[in-house]
Ligand SMILES: Cc1ncc(C[n+]2csc(CCOP(=O)(O)OP(=O)(O)O)c2C)c(N)n1
């Protein structure tokens with residue numbers, strides 16, 4: 119079942135895992151001259167790519183536009199519903215970052231490739247084609263939610279989309295992404311795993327262990343650092359000695375690249391390349407620079423940043439950018455795009471009604487799915 | 499039947515299950531080229547190759563999480579911790595990811611993984627290298643915890659653990675690895691998780707003890723027998739889920755219970771067993787439940803101190819005499 123190239127790659131894993139290549143004697147040396155490294159990292163700036171070079175049709179562009187807008191409108195409604203106390207707990211909004219999720223989802227084979235992320239997960243869920251209904255119902259804590267009301271905002275899951283969550287511990291899910299990729303390689307099914315995490319997670323040891331393991335075992339994983347400049351109220355430069363996160367790739371002998379996450383074309387351009395590399399068992403690290411418009415969670419007034427900073431970023435809005443692009447290139451009209459917006463709003467409104475109507479999980483379900491074992495003897 | 503060391507029984511279980519199911523693989527520090535820090539996986543790299551016997555860097559959180567991710571995506575990993583003391587570096591992976599993802603996903607994913615390795619004290623290794631983790635891990639709904647006391651149970655239980663669709667913490671012991679015993683060689687010999695073994699029948703007192711403590715229980719039972727008392731010794735084998743029924747049935751006969759548990763005493767396996775016994779068998783008890791545990795301190799280094807720290811046969815013997823009111 120293995121292709122020839124995969125067999126070859128498997129052999130590399132052998133060398134890596136089983137010690138010195140070909141049993142040769144390895145002696146550590148100290149050279150007499152200073153050591154000088156040159157490192158090159160690709161960049162994917164905003165506004166640099168056209169839909170033609172990405173091979174996107176008008177229909178593709180409309181679908182991408184609609185998907186980003188769906189995430190935006192969904193979360194705007196979710197925020198409202200939080201205010202009405204229909205949604206409780208932590209609610210972290212992704213608004214402003216939609217080009218990252220949509221661009222990524224449009225760069226993989228959904229249901230074949232895998233995706234895992236942190237708790238700011240509504241955007242990627244909707245990008246992968248999970249329905250607004252099941253997502254809103256989960257926020258409402260209802261039985262028809264994508265995690266049957268057991269996960270909430272931070273813990274969306276969808277097995278059939280190979281969406282492995284939705285994880286609440288900063289950095290804790292990153293090794294899982296590596297393991298998911300490990301299984302893709304082990305099964306030789308050709309899948310890759312996109313492993314998303316925030317800038318804040320770069321402070322966690324698990325992220326660095328994961329990068330090392332992925333590079334060591336040559337696993338089909340793309341690490342995607344969603345650098346939105348803040349971890350709660352901590353700006354990256356207050357937390358990291360080196361804030362150029364793509365550069366960490368070099369420490370683990372992987373390619374790294376810097377991507378403008380406010381332009382869905384830039385995200386797609388980069389992702390396509392590095393997903394293809396991952397399919398050849400070359401992992402990589404992408405730092406995607408993005409921005410969240412809202413506070414960290416619903417209780418955060420975001421006083422640690424200026425209005426000017428926020429307003430400047432909003433001028434780069436990924437949805438407006440795509441809209442202007444389509445209008446400029448005569449690919450759509452204001453009327454058509456407005457109609458899409460109206461349609462999206464309807465879909466989101468319907469999801470609120472769906473979530474309202476969906477029943478609460480029955481109390482007996484508290485004991486369901488703790489174990490696969492059906493007759494586990496819980497203590498009373 | 500064959501005579502095997504404990505480590506050989508574990509190895510046999512892993513080999514049989516890896517031959518039976520291609521999705522099973524072994525990953526951990528020194529499991530491959532080095533043949534295992536305690537030689538449990540000796541020869542397995544040669545037999546299965548580096549795709550399925552995988553050496554890792556010293557990254558417990560990383561490779562434990564890798565295992566969980568692989569389990570989520572259809573494989574059945576065996577993750578070896580060099581000792582369970584080092585599992586604390588991976589604590590978040592075990593208690594948040596392995597234990598909870600099935601639940602939080604509404605049952606969409608199963609996590610068939612075994613974390614195995616030596617647990618508990620092993621002589622003068624001092625505090626960081628002597629932790630008994632069964633009380634810690636059995637706290638968490640979503641995990642199963644197994645702690646066998648002999649080679650035959652080790653093999654039958656490990657095979658069941660590997661075939662189980664839930665995450666299993668499988669606790670071995672450095673001090674028992676060289677212990678020999680009869681082992682069933684049938685490749686379909688499975689001991690169900692959650693079932694205790696009545697190791698010795700008796701009338702006068704029930705002793706509950708797992709892993710190394712089980713051997714203390716047998717020693718105490720022998721001493722009591724010399725004096726004309728018969729102790730019933732129960733090895734729970736699985737800590738979570740715990741087979742309280744077997745213990746309660748026994749107490750209905752003996753009306754007395756002593757627990758030997760190498761854990762520290764606070765909020766431990768012995769606390770829970772004692773609570774469950776009083777709840778389920780209060781009317782049958784003729785004496786308070788007593789327990790013999792490690793001291794309520796970190797494990798010390800000095801020979802006399804670590805001996806004093808560990809649950810002893812003398813203390814267990816005294817406890818039995820006390821609940822029988824013959825001290
Ligand atoms: C291990 C851990 N420590 C602390 C927290 C609390 N916490 C939740 S989100 C967060 C900030 C993370 O920021 P980042 O990784 O940049 O992601 P972002 O919120 O920007 O998407 C913190 C500290 C946590 N969830 N997990």
Ligand SMILES: [Mg+2]
Nearest residue numbers: 316317348349
């Ligand atoms: Mg951030």
